[in-house]
Amino acid sequence: MKLTIDATRRQALMRAHTATHLLHYALDKLLWWTKQAWSLVEMDYVRFDFSCKDPLSPQDIQGLEYSVNSWIKSWVAVITQEMSFDEAKNAWAKAFFEDKYWDTVRMVSITWEIVDDLDIKSIELCWWTHVINTQDIGSFKIIDHSSVASWVRRLTAVTWTKVAEEAQLYEQRLLDLASRLDCQPKQLETKIEKILKEIKHLESDHEQLQGKLICTHLEELHQHCELPQGWSSRWKWCIINVTWTSLEHHNFKDIINNAKSKWSDRNWIIYSLEWNFAIYVGTGDFSAKEFLKEKWLKWGWSDQFVQGKDPAIIWIFS
Template sequence: IADHARAITFLIGDGVLPGNEGRSYVLRMVLRRAARFGKLIGLEEPFLARVAQVVIDQMGHHYTDLPAKRDFIMQTITAEEERFQRTLSTGLNRLDELMADLRARGQTEIPGNDAFFLWDTFGFPLDLTRDIAEENKLTIDEAGFRAALAAQKAQSRATAQDVLAQDVSVYAELLGNLKEQGVVGEQGVKHLIYENVDEVDTTIVGLIVDGQMVSEAHQGDKVEIVLPETPFYVESGGQVSDTGEIYYFPDDLDEPVWTVQVSEMRRPIPGLIVHVGKVTQGSARLNDPARAGIDTVRRWDIMRNHTATHVLHAALRSILGEHVHQAGSLVAPERLRFDFTHTQPLSKAELHEIEELANDIVLANFDVNTRWTTYKRAVDEGAMALFGEKYGDEVRVVSFGEVSDWRDSTVSMELCGGTHVDATAEIGSFRVTSQGSVAAGVRRIEVVTGRVAESLIEERFDTLASLADLLNAQPEQLANAVTQLQEQNRTLQRELAQIKQQAARDESQALLDKTMQVEGVAVLAAHVQASDADTMRQMTDWFRDKLGSGVVVLGANINDKPLLIAAVTDDLIKRGLHAGNIVRDAAKIIGGGGGGRPNMAQAGGRDVNKLDEALESVQEWVSVNLK
């Protein structure tokens, strides 16, 4: 347990979270094995966080990041241990049943599909199932387990992008030809995204339609265009691709000869960039001159949001703690989505503080600086790298803020290959729109900035103005006006409830007066006004209690369907009366059926027009069946 706890502590301290893939799976396996070892020696409650605390106390003076992440490490361990405990007992019961069945049949091997089911449904790592199997003198069909796991992964991969399923040989052939001809260098297509170039005059050097190289693409074709250089950003690091146009516009003409609307960018193999789009005008031909231009308005929205992700990351670490690390992101023109390591939902106060700090960073108008350096030097200087990301020897560092003019806890320095604004003030407004959980120990925040944020603010001001008009109040008085309206509504609801109760009592008394005597037994069969079955059951109970001894059958039209509910007092059950039999026979008249207990039952039907006829049959039924 101590060895496992040490490994768990350092893994989480390094940013690994429990999961089902890669290093995350290793952590989950180690943690759950340790939890089960504890259970075997009588530790029923989560305990590993306390062991981790000892690890931090003993190792923290050598590994100084551990004490800073103490709370996060302990919360993550406890959350995973509790999650495992919730499924452990159910999974163990299933495994015990499986092993008992195998022994009864004289078999000694747990089938791979069953081991996979335990992993997939109850989170049992294969090692844990193996340990339990060995304790019971059984083995596991591990090849079968791996086959089931591979089949699941293959099914998941089947929904990946079409490009992943395509044969890349056509791209490799094209890139090889371009290099041989000297059209592109050894590094392949030149990417101009860091050179502040929005458009470039160039030449079409490759056309692909339906997976085949072609010499021309016609109007309506979906085409992949290769240029020797491009200003278009290719989706990477969470930032979406640029869109825009590629067209040929000779100087002596008033309109383009052909136009391609670029909707997506791809890098099918290293060194080759393709512009995916649709020919909307004319026919594009190989070796045609072309002008390639990005949608600059969209690019600016994306740049605002990408720099804003760095601002948000800095604010989160400042407010929540240095255990916060990026766990994924989406940078699109209309919003940004940021996933980060944190075990607890954010309170309203925390969200407000994060948003306020982020806007302070924006308003500080820090210059956004970019530079290239070695990976080692960048990390040594404190640059944050995305955990699990593969970096080359040379990396790009994006930073803003200085210790001298701001708090060092909000200085941002990250390894990033995306596009950014020149200064934080260019982000404009920064507004959090939502927060939630995406996985164990991972939270998600969504944010809008710039033009979208301004539109959101305008929309909310318009909503406030509309509400103010409706409530005849000034916007700053809306909270009080709504509070008063809620109180008035509660008062009216209480008064209405009292009126309904009085009306129900009056109606109930009137119905009670219609109780008939059938051979000395009180029988009340009545058509009532009710909105649902619960109300009818309450009414039935009330009438039964009032009668003391008797039979109550109520019918109502519920959403254009007839419903019958019957109750029989205990003394009459002994005399042959059965609520389930009463409604079963009465329901035949309304084209339905039902039943229930001797003292309470209900039935439904299709013909609401025969509900009164069904109720009239009750007296005769009692007369016939009474003993």
């Protein structure tokens, strides 16, 4: 039997794994209190879970990428040494999870004093295979940041030529988007700004038209209103059942707002039997529900108005 090593795969794993150590160190610098929860290393692909409640900001993500890429560019040697666990502990190596370490451990150190804010002192106990110099990673890019569970967030990153592949994917997305919006990728921002402005304009037009339509409906209903027996005209009430009227398909809030602004001197009860709710608009402390359930019936009105299938019922007293 002959064992062979898939060199391409192995190198891709080495790059991703050393990049994981760099990312871990960069995260430690950013959030000193965070802990690694889990990590997955595949060919030029890293998934790193860590404890953190809130999402990282785009600036944080860019900062992490900048640090890792700076260490890659700085040709930092990756040094592996086997030593006793105590020796490693003295060197401040990070020991993870509930790992049971053997008497002999392997310490992976990537340390370098570059410039103040880009110093690196990553020391971890690790039996994985690594590149011998950070420059072998080539390039590093975080492609996703998500939440896995409460207090656990995930960073997904790629290395080596996968960074360029990701960039191409993004470029393709931009090209598709631009072609759908009938412009050049460079013009996307201006184009989107213009579309958003147009939407706002249309929305306000739509709102005005809706308002006019509602007022017309209200006036129509007014034409056909009757004064119920026993009701005094000094009560300035407007009671509208929207369920079977031309108002049926309008937004409830819009009806109320328009009714209020058109006839501001009145008390309104707008209700829908179908939806089983009523809203009172007007002055004073008054419950529309109370009105419909108790007073209406107390005043000798048949509950057919509450339960029946009457068309629009509207009374306006002035």
